[in-house]
Amino acid sequence: MSIHVREISKSFGAFRALDRVSLEVPEGTLLALLGPSGSGKTTLLRIIAGLEFADEGTIEEDGADITARHARDREVGFVFQHYALFRHMSVFENIAFGLRVRKAPNAEVVAKVEELLRLVRLEGLGGRKPAQLSGGQRQRVALARALAIRPKILLLDEPFGALDAKVRVELRQWLRRLHDEIGMTSVFVTHDQEEAFELADTVVVMNHGKIEQQGSPDDVFDHPATPFVMDFLGNVNVYHGRVENGRAFWHGIPIDYPDYPHAQAREARVYLRPHELELSAPAAVANRLGTSLAASILRVVRSGPITRVTCRPHGSEQELQVDVPTEVAHRLQIILEPGTHVAITPRKARVFVPDPEYVI
Amino acid sequence: MPLPKPTMIALADSTAFATTRAQPAVARGPRRRHAAVLPGFGTSAAITSLVVLSLIVFPLAVLVLRAASLGPAGFLAAAWTPRARAAYSVSLTASLLAAAASSLLGLLVAWVLARVPFPGRRILDALVDVPLALPTAVAGLVYSALYVKKGWLGQWLVPLGIQGAYSYLGIVLVLVFVSLPFAIRVVQPVIESLDRDAEEAARMLGASRAQTFLRVVLPAILPAVATGFALALARALGEYGSVVFISGNMPFKSEIAPVLIVARLEEFAYAEATTVAVLLLAMSITLLVVVNTLQQRLARNAQ
Numbered sequence: 001m002s003i004h005v006r007e008i009s010k011s012f013g014a015f016r017a018l019d020r021v022s023l024e025v026p027e028g029t030l031l032a033l034l035g036p037s038g039s040g041k042t043t044l045l046r047i048i049a050g051l052e053f054a055d056e057g058t059i060e061e062d063g064a065d066i067t068a069r070h071a072r073d074r075e076v077g078f079v080f081q082h083y084a085l086f087r088h089m090s091v092f093e094n095i096a097f098g099l100r101v102r103k104a105p106n107a108e109v110v111a112k113v114e115e116l117l118r119l120v121r122l123e124g125l126g127g128r129k130p131a132q133l134s135g136g137q138r139q140r141v142a143l144a145r146a147l148a149i150r151p152k153i154l155l156l157d158e159p160f161g162a163l164d165a166k167v168r169v170e171l172r173q174w175l176r177r178l179h180d181e182i183g184m185t186s187v188f189v190t191h192d193q194e195e196a197f198e199l200a201d202t203v204v205v206m207n208h209g210k211i212e213q214q215g216s217p218d219d220v221f222d223h224p225a226t227p228f229v230m231d232f233l234g235n236v237n238v239y240h241g242r243v244e245n246g247r248a249f250w251h252g253i254p255i256d257y258p259d260y261p262h263a264q265a266r267e268a269r270v271y272l273r274p275h276e277l278e279l280s281a282p283a284a285v286a287n288r289l290g291t292s293l294a295a296s297i298l299r300v301v302r303s304g305p306i307t308r309v310t311c312r313p314h315g316s317e318q319e320l321q322v323d324v325p326t327e328v329a330h331r332l333q334i335i336l337e338p339g340t341h342v343a344i345t346p347r348k349a350r351v352f353v354p355d356p357e358y359v360i
Numbered sequence: 361m362p363l364p365k366p367t368m369i370a371l372a373d374s375t376a377f378a379t380t381r382a383q384p385a386v387a388r389g390p391r392r393r394h395a396a397v398l399p400g401f402g403t404s405a406a407i408t409s410l411v412v413l414s415l416i417v418f419p420l421a422v423l424v425l426r427a428a429s430l431g432p433a434g435f436l437a438a439a440w441t442p443r444a445r446a447a448y449s450v451s452l453t454a455s456l457l458a459a460a461a462s463s464l465l466g467l468l469v470a471w472v473l474a475r476v477p478f479p480g481r482r483i484l485d486a487l488v489d490v491p492l493a494l495p496t497a498v499a500g501l502v503y504s505a506l507y508v509k510k511g512w513l514g515q516w517l518v519p520l521g522i523q524g525a526y527s528y529l530g531i532v533l534v535l536v537f538v539s540l541p542f543a544i545r546v547v548q549p550v551i552e553s554l555d556r557d558a559e560e561a562a563r564m565l566g567a568s569r570a571q572t573f574l575r576v577v578l579p580a581i582l583p584a585v586a587t588g589f590a591l592a593l594a595r596a597l598g599e600y601g602s603v604v605f606i607s608g609n610m611p612f613k614s615e616i617a618p619v620l621i622v623a624r625l626e627e628f629a630y631a632e633a634t635t636v637a638v639l640l641l642a643m644s645i646t647l648l649v650v651v652n653t654l655q656q657r658l659a660r661n662a663q
Contacts, residue, residue: 087558
């Protein structure tokens with residue numbers, strides 16, 4: 001079932017949680033609402049679920065207006081961040097709950113619950129109480145419980161937020177496979193960009209109650225539409241420079257920016273991701289003057305497969321983060337330690353002009 | 361009087377217990393559990409034993425010893441008179457009724473105080489504790505003044521056949537008054553700490569409000585309601601001050617066991633007073649044990 005959110009606004013007192021948000025979720029999509037806390041992503045999810053009602057705007061399921069419809073009648077499965085399992089009920093009864101309140105015959109309930117226990121790989125644990133399960137198992141029970149009522153849409157609020165790192169990765173790979181199997185339209189909320197990018201077909205980045213950007217993970221990562229998206233998608237080096245004649249300047253190194261062909265210089269911000277900077281020995285780039293930057297190493301931190309190098313360009317007070325794959329770092333002809341002189345070459349940079357439309 | 365002796369023995373016993381047990385418990389490897397939050401198991405155990413023994417067990421032991429000195433036949437003759445049997449019956453049934461009413465009303469009030477925001481809620485919340493602080497005799501006097509034929513409420517209720525004052529109903533009314541705070545205060549924090557997500561989850565799964573309450577909320581708060589019932593019951597069983605003013609204390613009709621005890625004391629019938637007290641105590645303990653067992657079973661179930 002497809003979802004169509006049109007011009008939804010929602011305020012809590014003076015706080016505007018959602019500001020005329022529109023969103024389309026095509027049938028069968030796995031969509032991630034990504035954003036910092038307070039960005040409105042959970043509110044949007046709860047409004048789609050019917051747990052919260054919008055002040056303005058409408059929601060459609062397959063073209064039918066469901067804005068005023070009660071959560072009970074929306075055929076939506078909802079998975080809560082902290083599982084929200086019924087503690088006094090066994091795993092079996094938790095999953096059966098939606099069928100029991102619909103007065104389904106017992107034989108049907110048993111068959112359906114057994115099927116779901118197999119699906120979430122918890123066979124034989126039906127008799128346990130939620131307190132006797134691990135976090136990952138509880139979340140799978142919550143998922144099975146939501147699926148028991150055969151929803152048309154599955155909504156998940158930070159589904160892996162309360163789990164430890166290893167379980168989180170396993171569970172999201174499993175959820176992706178599950179989605180590919182059952183193909184249900186699903187929306188999940190997360191503040192973890194890695195989770196959004198690994199799991200979703202479509203990533204929607206939200207901030208301050210608005211959608212900043214929407215697109216495929218590759219699209220959003222490679223072509224961030226706004227400085228916020230660029231910033232939010234991980235560590236980034238920001239340089240406040242200027243742009244003129246179709247070129248921006250980063251520490252004096254020109255970067256093409258054809259969107260601004262005007263001669264009059266304007267302020268611009270240049271964003272470079274740490275892994276998009278290349279480190280080399282100064283001698284190796286001596287003949288490529290104007291494309292690389294002389295700097296000295298301040299700190300080196302090895303973090304697993306990545307070595308994070310903090311440099312300071314000569315003649316500048318700014319610090320630059322450069323991520324070098326540790327494997328590559330071993331092959332480099334330079335000694336990675338504080339004080340070493342290096343050359344930094346940007347392989348990719350993004351330029352944002354505060355308001356490109358506005359030209360003096 | 362050999363009174364101080366048992367306490368001394370109790371004290372010596374508990375400290376000896378402390379010194380012999382405390383050290384190995386810490387030193388032994390595999391049987392060691394958690395580091396104690398309160399320092400010194402020995403000290404804590406000694407204080408606990410001293411408090412329980414000197415404040416609760418010792419006075420009750422004196423009471424039982426006094427009654428036991430009558431011998432079985434004498435005990436029964438004094439404690440099982442028709443008037444005493446009627447008093448036990450009034451005490452137990454009125455207390456059970458009052459505890460049940462308090463639990464039900466307490467659940468409602470606790471729910472409203474915990475969940476429904478309205479102006480003046482803080483004031484209402486503070487008023488809940490008033491029955492604990494007010495001399496219960498005052499409550500008894502005010503209730504009887506309200507429910508007599510010419511009282512504010514009695515002028516309407518008495519013509520309808522509802523006798524609030526000097527009746528069995530009056531006893532239940534004041535017992536509800538004195539026991540209600542316990543029923544509210546035990547349930548209220550549990551409602552406040554309920555997982556609201558679970559209620560939303562039930563809604564998302566298609567449960568109606570009634571289904572959500574009966575299947576999700578009630579099982580979670582039932583252990584607390586049972587604890588509240590036990591406390592309310594205990595409070596009602598021991599109540600004297602308010603009942604003596606409202607019940608009229610008619611033997612065989614509206615006389616409760618504590619009032620009978622005082623009546624016997626005033627007649628210098630110490631033996632009967634003591635035996636009635638012991639029997640009332642035994643019944644109360646039995647009742648409380650039953651309720652507590654039930655409560656524990658509910659709590660285990662809700663885990």
